[in-house]
Amino acid sequence: MTEVKAGVEYKINVGDKNFLLNEKKFNLLNNINITGSITKAAKLTKISYRTSLNYIEKIETSLEIAVVSTTKGGKGGGGSAKLTSEGRLILKECKKINAIMELHKExxxxxxxxxxxxxxxxxxxxxxxxxxxxxxxxxxxxxxxxxxxxxxxxxxxxxxxxxxxxxxxxxxxxxxxxxxxxxxxxxxxxxxxxxxxxxxxxxxxxxxxxxxxxxxxxxxxxxxxxxxxx
Known part of the structure; x- marks a missing residue:
């Protein structure tokens, strides 16, 4: 899995807005994209469910866009989540930067x-x-x-x-x-x-x-x- 470097923040531009995305926030979005669940993504990212919601809210407030779309579960509960097109764009931009870093390790x-x-x-x-x-x-x-x-x-x-x-x-x-x-x-x-x-x-x-x-x-x-x- 592609990951943003620990301790590094990347400035992600969406339109005329920007947001500093760090390792935890990136991994959360990446894990939501993989698992289709905020709960599972939070566990994989090793943060609490409440913290994951806080991260998502901060990103969406800063960029004034929705990056995660959720649906409620049926009788069995659970629900699901997926990245919006803007959320996938954020992941793409981060991975492009990471690819540059990997290509030039020294x-x-x-x-x-x-x-x-x-x-x-x-x-x-x-x-x-x-x-x-x-x-x-x-x-x-x-x-x-x-x-x-x-x-x-x-x-x-x-x-x-x-x-x-x-x-x-x-x-x-x-x-x-x-x-x-x-x-x-x-x-x-x-x-x-x-x-x-x-x-x-x-x-x-x-x-x-x-x-x-x-x-x-x-x-x-x-x-x-x-x-x-x-």
Whole structure:
């Protein structure tokens, strides 16, 4: 079963409303979708029935929509519950974010601010400390938004000189750590006060003659950056 990461809250947008969904609330909705019962879903989520109703009420009040539809039971009682189309949309959005996180288990996490948006070129610029990066335009983001940029270790390559290429983001840094990670060499670089990690092959390390304190350039394509709105 797909689950939201423990201790993490995701901002879910539905129309012009949004709601912070955490692990418990997500699992409750997911379990309702699976079992068709709030009572069973509450037990699987390890919360009380009263708490589950409170969670549902908070979500529906914040978004001003119904996310769970219930029907009363017959003579035998019981009743049933199912997610509305909006409730299923919330699950879908959460799973999309989770899929990004699973795809990039080892990622550089950088808090940044959107400082410009270019709709004509379909890109936007984000800033962290004194560094800028270009990433694909996300229509949901506006100038001034704080975001988390995620760049996989495997998507960052190392150069000894700055080169002209299709890569939009090339940052100068200094190696502060070199370590072995499985069959790969992990390089940690200080880039203007921000630490970035890159995984390279042993042969690449030897060819580049990497060592502690050496100045390098780190490059990555704009499309290799995933983002979450904070």
């Amino acid at each position: 990622v550089n996490e950088i808090e940044a601010e959107v400082i410009s948006v270019n709709k004509e070129k379909q890109v936007m610029t984000i800033e962290m400390k004194d560094l800028n990066m270009t990433i694909p335009l996300n229509e949901k983001y506006e100038v001034g938004d704080n975001i988390l940029a995620l760049i996989s270790y495997d998507n960052i390559f190392i150069m000894l000189e700055e080169q002209k290429s299709s890569v939009r983001n090339i940052l100068k840094g200094k190696i502060v750590e070199i370590s072995l990670s499985g069959e790969m060499i992990r390089v940690k670089a200080d880039v203007g006060g921000i630490y970035l990690y890159s995984n390279i092959t042993r042969s690449a390390e030897e060819n580049l003659k990497l060592r502690l304190g050496k100045e390098i350039y780190l490059g990555f394509k704009a499309v290799s950056i995933a983002t979450l709105k904070l």
